Amino acid sequence: MPKLNMVQAINLGLAQEMARDDSVIVMGEDVGVDGGVFRVTDQLIEKFGAERVLDTPLAESAILGSAIGMALAGLRPVAEMQFSGFSYLMLAQWEGHASRYRARTLGQFTVPLVVRMPFGGGVRALEHHSESREAYYAHTPGSKVLIPSGPRNARALIVAAIRDPDPVVFMEPKHSYRAFREEVPEAEEVGKIGKAQLVQEGNDLTVISWGAMMRPTRKAVAAVTEQRGAGIEVIDLLTIAPMDAGAVVASVTKTGRCVVVQEAPRSFSVASEIIALLNDEALLYLEAPVKRLTGYDVVTPYFGREKSYIPTVGRIVRGIEETLDF
Amino acid sequence: MPRKQIAQFEVPYLQILDAQGQIDPQLDPQLPTDELLRIYRWMVLARATDQRMLKLQRQGRIGTFGPSTGQEAISVAAACAMGDDDWFVGAFRELGGRLVRGEPLTSPYLFYNGYEEGNLQPESSRQRLLPINIIVASQCLHAVGIGYALKYRQERAAAVAFMGDGATSEGDFHEALNFAAVWQAPVVFISQNNQWAISMPREQQTRSQTLAQKGIAYEMPSIQIDGNDALACYVAVREALQRAYDGGGPTFIEAVTYRLMMHTTADDPGRYRTSAEEDEWWQQEPLGRLRTYLTAKKIWDDDQEEALQTEIKAEVDQAVVEFEAMGNFLPDIPFDHVYGTRHASIEQQRREFLTNLEQEAGDA
Structure with a gap:
């Protein structure tokens, strides 16, 4: 199996789906000749032509709005927002149309499309290039929100997103784009939307995270496991919405302790939602308060200060230990 | 009713100083010597700062940044034509203009090294210089609101908004032009048409023959100018400001220029354009032609040029030293x-x- 980084893995998934289904169209700013500013769509225009790989004018609302039209008419557009920080220009089209076409027409019209967007911090980028705002999209009913954490699941999930009958926001943690490689099979692999991945089993505590935070989380878990011999269960959420409530509840019901790690600000967030879920479904099994290790409720600082605002391995280790010792 | 023409439009073009630095004597605005030299000096300082930042970025001493080399004329001339009471509403490729408006020379380094402190304007300034704006075209609307406020307060002033060629595809751009025209707000919109929006060439960005004609659709005086000709830039902006001050509403200026460097330091133009094209535009860059003109006018010579280069190098060196000595960035x-x-x-x-x-x- 070839070892690919996340950029190459998503590129593989896109190319394979385009080869398999001629209704798949890739579109966005600089996705064609330039191959995308992160090269996720590299070579697609050479392989599939400019009719299927559209270098669009600079207009995010127009990209999503026209993708909705394509989807209504039977195509499967995969639109790129160059950075999630520019995606808010298309929020009106997302909230007002993409997420609700199915509901407002009682299923007669649907918009199977994917919006890909790099997001998250830690890459010394300019303003608006570092935020984690998955909660915006997850909060909108009708939206499916996926966040891969590594090359292999990124490839499997982009394929699943393209084939899904509903609009999907596919958020790519850019800190993980080239951070590591994994074996990614040439043969088709289709991820399961709505399914979390049980990364590691354990009986003493559950750690839940997603995206770029999975790496520091796994390092922290390895450190605590080594120091204390604790059995820690690790869940990679993968799908933010609709969330795999069953996996979360089953795990915490078993372990009785839970830590959630997210890069996004704390209030009104995905971590808050997980805690609310556990309050609904697992309260009487809890032996400690569920801890959130998150970003802070501040405007994401420019990169000079950004690093200390993202949860670190040390902070996650301490959070796990406090929860174990409660 | 017969079919007939009910509206006709023209797009004027202005160039005063051609690519060889030859002036059209009929159009010579007869700017005073000190104003000409002031414009030239700011352009040289902007170029030197830009090139130093490029070096620092390659050495890892600052982060990603978008150079403005080759585009000095329009923002510098506009800022020199502006009055103290006007508002400068930039995008992110107006380094020269920002410096003219009083931005400390250390600020670009701070901003591109990841510190909000790079957005701070000196207490002494009137603070009518908005921070760098990265979300394409969004600032155009702010300029409209500022223009409205100036009109409401009966201030004899205007807002000058900059955007690129790609920005003219964004909804915010069109909404801004429409609002400004409907409100007859004192706003000067300047599109720096530098031919490339990252990898997207101007002719694929829009089918319109000119960007200038987009302003005409909103019923505002619109003009295309040679954006590498500092004199044309100065004259066009001054005329637009005068109109705005006099209650004549907004103007749209398309300044034709070229992004001689990469979009940002994270970009590789070799993927989408030829170096032959870049070489061709280097022949038309704004500093050389202005210097040729100043020399022909006998208000500038090689000795003065050498002295200026030495002086500006020292100024840039000093700014880098000051920037790198700054260390007290409280984390919280x-x-x-x-x-x-x-x-x-x-x-x-x-x-x-x-x-x-x-x-x-x-x-x-």
């Missing part, structure tokens, strides 16, 4: 500015942040 500053007043939950998170920071120092 972001908590100070979430809201205008302190809030208990934010303060609680600040304490938590500082504790985490202390513990993380021990982790290292």
Whole structure:
């Protein structure tokens, strides 16, 4: 199996789906000749032509709005927002149309499309290039929100997103784009939307995270496991919405302790939602308060200060230990 | 009713100083010597700063930035034509103009090294210089609101908004032009048409023959100018400002220029354009032609040029030294500015942040 980084893995998934289904169209700013500013769509225009790989004018609302039209008419557009920080220009089209076409027409019209967007911090980028705002999209009913954490699941999930009958926001943690490689099979692999991945089993505590935070989380878990011999269960959420409530509840019901790690600000967030879920479904099994290790409720600082605002391995280790010792 | 023409439009073009630095004597605005030399000096300083930043970026001493080399004429000339009461509403390729408006020479380094302190304007300035704006075209609307406020307060002033060629595809751009025209707001919109929006060439960005004609659709005086000709830039902006001051509403200026460098330092133009094209535009860049003109006018010579280059190198060196000596960036500053007043939950998170920071120092 070839070892690919996340950029190459998503590129593989896109190319394979385009080869398999001629209704798949890739579109966005600089996705064609330039191959995308992160090269996720590299070579697609050479392989599939400019009719299927559209270098669009600079207009995010127009990209999503026209993708909705394509989807209504039977195509499967995969639109790129160059950075999630520019995606808010298309929020009106997302909230007002993409997420609700199915509901407002009682299923007669649907918009199977994917919006890909790099997001998250830690890459010394300019303003608006570092935020984690998955909660915006997850909060909108009708939206499916996926966040891969590594090359292999990124490839499997982009394929699943393209084939899904509903609009999907596919958020790519850019800190993980080239951070590591994994074996990614040439043969088709289709991820399961709505399914979390049980990364590691354990009986003493559950750690839940997603995206770029999975790496520091796994390092922290390895450190605590080594120091204390604790059995820690690790869940990679993968799908933010609709969330795999069953996996979360089953795990915490078993372990009785839970830590959630997210890069996004704390209030009104995905971590808050997980805690609310556990309050609904697992309260009487809890032996400690569920801890959130998150970003802070501040405007994401420019990169000079950004690093200390993202949860670190040390902070996650301490959070796990406090929860174990409660 | 017969079919007939009910509206006809023209797009004027202005160039005063051609690519060889030859002036059209009929159009010579007869700017005073000190104003000409002032414009030239700012352009040279902007170029030197831009090139130094490129070096620092390659050495890892600042982060990603978008150079403005080759585009000095329009923002510098516009800023020189502006009055103190006017507002400068930039995008991110107006380094020269920002410096003219009083931005400290250390600020670009600070901004591109990841510190909000790079957005701070000196207390002494009237602070009518908005920070760098990255979300394409969004600032155009702010300029409209500022223009409205100036009109409402009966100030004899205008807002000058900059945007690129790609920005003219954004909804915000069109909404801004429409609002400005409907309100007859004192706004000067300047599109720096530098031919490329990252990898998207101008002719694929829009089918329109000119960008200038987009302003005509909103019923505002619109003009295309040679954006590498500092004199044309100066004259066009001055005329637009005068119109705005006199209650004549907004103007749209398409300044034709070229992005001689990469979009940002993270970009590789070799993927989408030829170096032959770049070479061709280097022949038309704005500094050389202005110098040729100043020399022909006998208000500039090689000795003065050499002295200026030495002086500006020292100035840039000094700014880098000052920038690199700055070290007191308190880590918890972001908590100070979430809201205008302190809030208990934010303060609680600040304490938590500082504790985490202390513990993380021990982790290292």
